[in-house]
Amino acid sequence: MIDDIVDKRSIKLFIILGGFFVANALIAEFIGVKIFSLERSLGMEPLSLNLLGVDNLAFNLTAGVLLWPVVFVLTDIINEYYGQRGVRLLSYLAVALILYAFVMFYVGIHLTPADFWPQSHIDPSLPETSQQAIRDKVSDYDYAYKLVFGQGLWIIIGSLVAFLIGQLIDVAVFHRVKQATGERFIWLRATGSTLVSQFIDSFVVLFIAFYLGADWGLSLVLAIGVVNYIYKFTMALVLTPVIYGAHALIEGYLGAELAADMKRRAAA
Template sequence: MEHRPTFLFVILGGFFVANALVAEFIGVKIFALEDTMGWERFNFNLFGQSGALQFSAGVLLWPIVFVMTDVINEYYGKRGIRLLSFLAVGLITYAFFMIFAAIQLSPADWWVGQNVNKGVPDMQDAFSVILGQGLLIIVGSLAAFLIAQLVDVMSFHQIKEATGEKMIWLRATGSTLISQLVDSFVVLAIAFKFGPELVGNVEPWSWSQLLAVGTVQYAYKFMMAIVLTPLIYLAHYLIDNYLGQERAAAMKARAGSWDN
């Protein structure tokens, strides 16, 4: 019984880091929502931009990451989630360095053309394009993730300080909505607006394009944060039963302290 909090932290932390890492790698794919769902295109017009609703595939996992943030925050406090956030950023950075190193390796001749019949004429080019995301996207994504996580932690504890142990949905969903607003626009601003202006070799997005894409992605995250709110209560129920009500209450009380 005495090892259960540690075991739980390892499980939750591993799932948190895995989701953050996978979200980074699948984020290079941009998908059209209407085509994916088999719907007629909405052809929306937002900030002067029109077309299908397009998302980075990474948005599929980020709502889960932020829900996990609130669950871990509830039981392990600021120190716990801050440790996992920095660990995730460090591992993502390490993974990208390893991928860039792998891209530089000279490919075997037979491997380059092995999937020509499947519409992939050059495996090395495909490997480089899909896994070798631009440095600006990497920097923007990592910065957005870290800033959003810190914002989530701060807003979570401020709401909890004001409401006490009541209204779990408010501190969980509210902090997620605030942090994901930051996440949605910081990554786009760094990767596609300010970054290209500094580098000078990439055409920067217009403000209307940045606002349109950021607003659409945040609307999705907003909706998912609300839809996933019941999972917070389910997670509390399962964790409280696993730890025992007395120990769970003690961990929550300790986690709620600003000095923990």
């Protein structure tokens, strides 16, 4: 039985793509707690944008945005060869595993730490000045652990709802475009569906997490959503050649006949 699964290229490919899809979704959720400056990371001074009456906006983004474009590229590739059912299965699985992970994080941060552990990051063999420098940065390892892994409930809800809605919209737009254009214009159905779904995703997560969960003003939420979408829009365009490269690799791996049959069944 296992040999049949491993030897069948379509099944093996689904497992590989699905594994990367779920892994990227999980990692994006976990590292998303960090907010970074895109401009400073690129060695530039932060921009000072004015949108919807909100001043001094810059590209301060969650670290998760590094991986979400990859998730949506994988969505389009899976959509191409395994159809809506394949994407929905992996999307529901990713959400379930993310929820499971956050439950485990909740349990983990409420465990009583061993007496030595909160200071275990400080090497006692170092000079006292070096030890103090470490304490000035992180005085309590257990507290830092809680801060990093203990994301707010509204942020978790907003992120998961936005992800699931974005995935379902991506699937629907992708197939509408493919029905209209056939096998032509891979870039239009892949990049176009990503641009639409990421637009919805950008505002849903902020609306739930910060408008409902943190009492931010609507204009601030919308302004930050626009900034986030500008980044996602740019990345979707930049990654378009990657989609063509991935298609070429998959077609070579599956063979023209099997690939054509899978795409036909996926479209149906």
